[in-house]
Amino acid sequence: MSAEAVRPGAVPGAASAVSRGGRPRRRVLRPGRRPGVVDLRGAGRARGAVELRFPAGDLVVVSGLPGSGKSTLMQRVVPPLDRRGALVHRIDSQDVRERWERGRLRRLPYALYRPLVRVAHYLALRRALRSGDSVVVHDCGTLAWVRGWLARAAVRGGRGLHLVLLDVPPEVALSGQESRGRGVSGYAFARHRGAVGRLVGAAEAARLPYGVGSAVLLDRRAANTLETIGFD
Numbered sequence: 001m002s003a004e005a006v007r008p009g010a011v012p013g014a015a016s017a018v019s020r021g022g023r024p025r026r027r028v029l030r031p032g033r034r035p036g037v038v039d040l041r042g043a044g045r046a047r048g049a050v051e052l053r054f055p056a057g058d059l060v061v062v063s064g065l066p067g068s069g070k071s072t073l074m075q076r077v078v079p080p081l082d083r084r085g086a087l088v089h090r091i092d093s094q095d096v097r098e099r100w101e102r103g104r105l106r107r108l109p110y111a112l113y114r115p116l117v118r119v120a121h122y123l124a125l126r127r128a129l130r131s132g133d134s135v136v137v138h139d140c141g142t143l144a145w146v147r148g149w150l151a152r153a154a155v156r157g158g159r160g161l162h163l164v165l166l167d168v169p170p171e172v173a174l175s176g177q178e179s180r181g182r183g184v185s186g187y188a189f190a191r192h193r194g195a196v197g198r199l200v201g202a203a204e205a206a207r208l209p210y211g212v213g214s215a216v217l218l219d220r221r222a223a224n225t226l227e228t229i230g231f232d
Contacts (some may be wrong), residue, residue, distance in 0.1 A: 011101055026051050026227060032160050032212040034096070037203050038214070040222035041167060047128055051228040052216060056082050059150055060229060063141040064166030065201060066184050066194050067140050067176030070138050071095075073223055078136045082231035089128035092138040093121040129153045134231040141195040151211025163208070165213040166223060169202050 026049040031038045052058055062070050078090045097110070097117050102188040105113050127222065128135045129150075139146055154161040170193060177183040184192070202208060203215040218226065 014180070020041075023200060028053055029055070029216075031061060031216055032162055033101070035208070035213050037206055037208070037217065039191075040202075040219045041217050041219040048225065049227045050222070050225050051229050052164070052226065053228075053232055054134070054162055055160055056086060056131060056231045057153050057157070059129075059134075059161045060136045060232065061139045061150060061162070061165060062136060062164045062166070062229075063139045063196065065168060065170065065173035065196050066140065066189065067173035067178075067180070068166040068168045069176060070166060070225060072140060073226070074136060074229075077226055077229050079228065079230060082134050084232070086231075087133045088231060089131065089132070089133055089135045090137060091121070091128050093117065093126045094138065096121045096124065110169075132157065136229055140192060141199055142191050147211075148208060151209070154211055160213045161211050163199070163203065163205060163212055164195070164215050164229065166219075167198055167217055167222050172220065193204065 028051045029038060030053045039082040062074055064070050071092050074090055074092055077102070078088060080088060080090075082088055100106075100113060100117055100120075101110070110117075125135075125137060128137075137150070138229065151161055153159075168190075173181075174189075203217055206216055
């Protein structure tokens with residue numbers, strides 16, 4: 001699928017950056033209104049608070065390197081309801097893992113029950129997709145079949161599929177892994193780097209994966225200014 005690269009100021013439906021009183025206010029960007037890529041990376045592009053708004057019922061995939069801050073971002077900016085009061089599903093395998101770690105298996109090494117966590121995560125994602133509600137899902141980027149599944153679900157349901165890509169340097173992601181005390185092997189991290197690098201490169205070239213209608217590129221600064229991933 002081809003896509004059009006769009007600068008933030010050219011995004012359809014973007015709110016003015018200045019309020020009537022002359023004070024900076026939150027910018028509302030609506031990437032899902034037409035195929036395209038919104039690049040908020042770089043000094044000066046993510047000025048002030050930013051809110052991303054997608055059509056209600058659409059699917060948003062948050063992807064990036066392990067340790068880049070995907071789970072933290074989703075916990076902070078994804079509200080439980082859309083603007084009409086309908087449920088927004090936040091699907092993150094990290095949430096599943098933490099629930100299991102607080103349960104009866106907490107004394108066991110994670111490697112022993114990781115397959116069960118994966119199964120529980122994908123079952124939760126399946127239920128969310130079947131609900132027809134808005135969904136924001138954490139994706140590591142290495143499993144092409146997951147993106148294919150999401151794309152097919154979006155097409156069948158007449159819904160849009162969108163990417164939010166966290167583009168951070170590998171050393172920053174490794175630092176994030178260290179700070180949370182949960183790392184991945186060097187081999188796995190290399191796979192993640194390759195997969196995420198390909199996604200970022202495709203977005204930069206405005207060649208989005210099959211079924212994806214829009215993408216938003218964030219660096220650490222832009223992620224910090226993002227206040228909401230919402231639906232209306």
